[in-house]
Amino acid sequence: xxxxxxxxxxxxxxxxxxxxxxxxxxxxxxxxxxxxxxxxxxxxxxxxxxxxxxxxxxxxxxxxxxxxxxxxxxxxxxxxxxxxxxxxxxxxxxxxxxxxxxxxxxxxxxxxxxxxxxxxxxxxxxxxxxxxxxxxxxxxxxxxxxxxxxxxxxxxxxxxxxxxxxxxxxxxxxxxxxxxxxxxxxxxxxxxxxxxxxxxxxxxxxxxxxxxxxxxxxxxxxxxxxxxxxxxxxxxxxxxxxxxxxxxxxxxxxxxxxxxxxxxxxxxxxxxxxxxxxxxxxxxxxxxxxxxxxxxxxxxxxxxxxxxxxxxxxxxxxxxxxxxxxxxxxxxxxxxxxxxxxxxxxxxxxxxxxxxxxxxxxxxxxxxxxxxxxxxxxxxxxxxxxxxxxxxxxxxxxxxxxxxxxxxxxxxxxxxxxxxxxxxxxxxxxxxxxxxxxxxxxxxxxxxxxxxxxxxxxxxxxxxxxxxxxxxxxxxxxxxxxxxxxxxxxxxxxxxxxxxxxxxxxxxxxxxxxxxxxxxxxxxxxxxxxxxxxxxxxxxxxxxxxxxxxxxxxxxxxxxxxxxxxxxxxxxxxxxxxxxxxxxxxxxxxxxxxxxxxxxxxxxxxxxxxxxxxxxxxxx
Amino acid sequence: xxxxxxxxxxxxxxxxxxxxxxxxxxxxxxxxxxxxxxxxxxxxxxxxxxxxxxxxxxxxxxxxxxxxxxxxxxxxxxxxxxxxxxxxxxxxxxxxxxxxxxxxxxxxxxxxxxxxxxxxxxxxxxxxxxxxxxxxxxxxxxxxxxxxxxxxxxxxxxxxxxxxxxxxxxxxxxx
Numbered sequence: 001x002x003x004x005x006x007x008x009x010x011x012x013x014x015x016x017x018x019x020x021x022x023x024x025x026x027x028x029x030x031x032x033x034x035x036x037x038x039x040x041x042x043x044x045x046x047x048x049x050x051x052x053x054x055x056x057x058x059x060x061x062x063x064x065x066x067x068x069x070x071x072x073x074x075x076x077x078x079x080x081x082x083x084x085x086x087x088x089x090x091x092x093x094x095x096x097x098x099x100x101x102x103x104x105x106x107x108x109x110x111x112x113x114x115x116x117x118x119x120x121x122x123x124x125x126x127x128x129x130x131x132x133x134x135x136x137x138x139x140x141x142x143x144x145x146x147x148x149x150x151x152x153x154x155x156x157x158x159x160x161x162x163x164x165x166x167x168x169x170x171x172x173x174x175x176x177x178x179x180x181x182x183x184x185x186x187x188x189x190x191x192x193x194x195x196x197x198x199x200x201x202x203x204x205x206x207x208x209x210x211x212x213x214x215x216x217x218x219x220x221x222x223x224x225x226x227x228x229x230x231x232x233x234x235x236x237x238x239x240x241x242x243x244x245x246x247x248x249x250x251x252x253x254x255x256x257x258x259x260x261x262x263x264x265x266x267x268x269x270x271x272x273x274x275x276x277x278x279x280x281x282x283x284x285x286x287x288x289x290x291x292x293x294x295x296x297x298x299x300x301x302x303x304x305x306x307x308x309x310x311x312x313x314x315x316x317x318x319x320x321x322x323x324x325x326x327x328x329x330x331x332x333x334x335x336x337x338x339x340x341x342x343x344x345x346x347x348x349x350x351x352x353x354x355x356x357x358x359x360x361x362x363x364x365x366x367x368x369x370x371x372x373x374x375x376x377x378x379x380x381x382x383x384x385x386x387x388x389x390x391x392x393x394x395x396x397x398x399x400x401x402x403x404x405x406x407x408x409x410x411x412x413x414x415x416x417x418x419x420x421x422x423x424x425x426x427x428x429x430x431x432x433x434x435x436x437x438x439x440x441x442x443x444x445x446x447x448x449x450x451x452x453x454x455x456x457x458x459x460x461x462x463x464x465x466x467x468x469x470x471x472x473x474x475x476x477x478x479x480x481x482x483x484x485x486x487x488x489x490x491x492x493x494x495x496x497x498x499x500x501x502x503x504x505x506x507x508x509x510x511x512x513x514x515x516x517x518x519x520x521x522x523x524x525x526x527x528x529x530x531x532x533x534x535x536x537x538x539x540x541x542x543x544x545x546x547x548x549x550x551x552x553x554x555x556x557x558x559x560x561x562x563x564x565x566x567x568x569x570x571x572x573x574x575x576x577x578x579x580x581x582x583x584x585x586x587x588x589x590x591x592x593x594x595x596x597x598x599x600x601x602x603x604x605x606x607x608x609x610x611x612x613x614x615x616x617x618x619x620x
Numbered sequence: 621x622x623x624x625x626x627x628x629x630x631x632x633x634x635x636x637x638x639x640x641x642x643x644x645x646x647x648x649x650x651x652x653x654x655x656x657x658x659x660x661x662x663x664x665x666x667x668x669x670x671x672x673x674x675x676x677x678x679x680x681x682x683x684x685x686x687x688x689x690x691x692x693x694x695x696x697x698x699x700x701x702x703x704x705x706x707x708x709x710x711x712x713x714x715x716x717x718x719x720x721x722x723x724x725x726x727x728x729x730x731x732x733x734x735x736x737x738x739x740x741x742x743x744x745x746x747x748x749x750x751x752x753x754x755x756x757x758x759x760x761x762x763x764x765x766x767x768x769x770x771x772x773x774x775x776x777x778x779x780x781x782x783x784x785x786x787x788x789x790x791x792x793x794x795x
Contacts (some may be wrong), residue, residue: 380657421672542660595664600666612628
C-alpha cells in the first residue's frame with residue numbers, strides 16, 4: 001500500500017502519512033471542491049482565484065467548456081449549454097418538461113433525458129461527470145497529487161434514483177466515493193466543529209433548485225439526523241422564474257418567449273434578485289426580439305410579495321420536520337443557513353421569525369457544504385484515526401412495493417436511520433402462480449402513480465401452490481449512502497431474486513463501464529492497467545486487514561480448521577495478486593471473503609461484548 | 621443476540637430511556653460502516669448488516685408499543701402479520717365515538733381546543749393501557765400473554781388515532 005500514500009509537501013512520510021481526499025458540493029447552480037490542509041478545511045480556487053464553479057457545461061463540436069466561460073455563453077448558445085443539470089438527475093423527460101416547461105434543450109428520447117448537443121448526445125450523468133472531473137482536476141493540480149477519495153454531497157431530499165445518478169457521475173469522473181453525504185449534515189459539520197455545541201440544530205438549505213430542512217441532534221461528536229423534509233423542486237431558480245414572469249407581464253410581452261429572450265430575462269431576473277438584497281428598488285432594462293426597448297421597475301415589496309408563497313412553503317416543511325422529530329420550535333438551539341438563496345434578506349428574516357432566533361450565517365452559505373464534506377472526507381480516508389465524529393443520516397422518503405389495486409405498501413418509513421434492512425412478507429393471489437413481479441417505489445402517497453417508480457423485477461420459479469400459500473419475503477437494504485438493494489425469496493423453495501436498484505432513467509453498470517472506456521482520458525490499455533491496479537489495492541487491503549484481525553483475535557475466535565482454511569486462501573491471494581490477471585485476483589478475494597465472513601461477524605460481536613464488559617455488573 | 625442483549629439490558633418491558641441513547645451512540649461507534657471506510661468490502665458489508673440491526677433495535681426498544689410487541693415475539697407470539705380482530709365491544713364503541721368526534725370536529729366553535737381535549741383523552745387511555753401492559757408482561761402465565769396481546773392490539777388503534785389527530789391539527793392550523 002505504501003506506493004499510494006502521499007505526504008504533504010515539507011512533511012516526512014512517516015509517521016504522518018496523509019492521504020488526499022476532498023469534499024465536493026455538486027450544486028444545482030454552483031459546485032465547489034474543498035480539502036483539509038494543515039488542519040483547516042478550505043475551498044480550493046481555480047488558477048484565477050475563483051472558488052465557485054458554475055454548474056454549467058457547454059458542448060462544442062470537438063471540445064467541452066465548463067464553468068464561468070460556459071455560463072457566459074448561455075444566452076448566445078442556449079441549446080448546447082446545459083445549466084443546472086442536477087435537476088435532471090434520475091428524472092424522466094416528462095418529469096423535466098412538466099417542472100421546467102421553458103427549457104431550451106433538444107431531448108432526443110421520449111423517456112430518458114438525453115440531450116442533443118453540438119458534439120452528439122449527452123445524458124445528465126455525463127454532464128454531471130464533466131463538472132466533477134473539472135473539480136477533480138482542480139484539486140489534483142492544487143494539492144499536487146492523485147486523490148484517494150471524495151465525499152460528494154446530495155440534498156437530503158434526493159431519492160434513490162437521484163443519489164444513484166450522482167454516484168454514477170462520480171464513477172464516470174474517476175472519483176472514488178467515500179460517502180454520499182446529505183448537504184445539511186455537511187453544513188452542520190462545518191459549523192459544529194467550529195463551535196463545539198451540543199443540542200438540537202435546524203439546517204435550512206435553500207439552494208438554486210432544491211430546498212431541504214433537517215433537524216439534527218449533536219452530542220459528543222455524533223451528528224444524528226432526526227428528521228428531514230423539503231422539496232427537491234423548489235429553490236432560488238423559482239424566484240428567478242417568478243421575476244421573469246413579472247417582467248414579461250409588465251412589459252406586455254405576449255405568447256411564448258423565444259429561447260434567447262427567455263435567457264436574457266433570466267439573467268436580468270438574477271441581477272434584480274441580487275441587487276434587491278441591498279437596494280429597495282431595481283430597474284431592469286432589455287430589448288425584446290423586435291429590438292424594442294423595455295424598462296421594468298421592481299421594488300423590494302413587489303419581490304417579497306412574489307416569493308412569499310414559496311418561502312411560506314419552506315416554513316411549512318420546517319414545521320413538519322420538527323413534528324417528525326417530535327420537537328418544539330423552542331428546543332432548537334441554532335439555525336444554520338445554507339445555499340445561495342438564503343442571501344435573500346426576506347428569507348433570512350422569515351426563517352428567523354419562525355424559529356424565533358437569528359440564523360447562523362458566519363460561514364459563506366455557498367461554501368459551507370463543501371467545507372463540511374471535506375472534514376468528513378479527511379476522516380473517512382483515514383487521516384484522523386482518533387476522531388469521534390460520526391454522521392448518522394436518515395432515509396428521506398419511504399420505500400415500499402406495489403400491492404393489489406395500484407396501492408403501495410410501505411416497507412421502510414421515511415426518517416428511519418440508515419443503514420437499515422427490513423423484510424416484509426407477501427403472498428401469491430392466484431392458484432398455481434409461479435412468478436411474482438416486485439415493483440419498488442419511493443414516496444409517501446398511497447397510490448403508486450403518486451410515488452416514484454424505482455425498479456421492477458420478477459421473482460420466477462415459485463413452486464405452484466394454492467393462492468396465499470407461498471411466502472415471499474422481500475428484503476430492502478439501504479446503505480449509509482442512502483442507496484437501496486432489494487432481494488426477494490420464496491421461503492419454502494428458497495427461490496431468490498436480487499437486484500441492485502438502478503434508476504429507470506439512469507444508467508446500467510455496463511453503460512458506465514462503456515462510457516468510462518470511451519472517455520478521452522483513458523486509452524484502452526490505461527483502462528486495463530487502472531482496473532488491475534484497483535484490484536491489487538483491494539487485494540492488499542484485504543490481506544492487511546485480515547492478517548491484523550487474525551493476529552489479534554484468530555486464536556480466540558477461530559477453530560483450528562477455520563484458521564487454516566483462511567490462511568491457505570490468504571496465501572493463494574498474495575500469490576495471485578502478484579500476477580496481472582484481474583479476474584483471478586477478484587476471484588481470490590471473493591474466496592477469502594467467503595471463508596472469513598463468520599470470523600468478521602464474530603469479531604464485531606466480540607467488540608460489542610468487550611465494550612460493555614465492566615459496566616454489565618451494575619446494570620443487571 | 622436479541623435486541624435487549626445487543627443493548628446490554630435485561631429482557632424486560634421496563635427500559636431506562638435515559639441510558640438507551642447513550643448505549644445507542646456507543647454501538648454506533650462500534651458498528652457504523654464509516655468506521656470501516658478503509659476496511660475491505662467484506663468488513664463494510666458486515667458493518668452495514670450489524671449497524672442496520674442496531675438501528676432497528678433502537679427504534680424497537682425506544683417505543684413502548686414496539687418493545688412490548690418484540691417481547692411477545694421473543695416468547696413466540698407474533699403480532700406483526702396477524703389478521704386477528706378485536707372483539708371487545710366496549711373498546712369498539714369507544715373507537716367509533718372517537719372517530720365520529722374527529723370527523724365532526726371542524727364544525728365546532730373552537731375546533732383546535734376540542735381537538736386538544738380529544739387528544740388528552742386518548743393519551744390518558746394509552747397511559748393506563750401501558751400500565752396494564754407492564755403488569756401483564758411481568759407475569760409468565762399464558763393467559764396473561766394473551767391479554768397482553770389484546771392490549772397491544774388496542775394500543776395500536778389508539779396510537780393510530782393520535783397520528784390522525786395530528787394530521788387534522790395540521791389541516792386546521794393551516795400550516
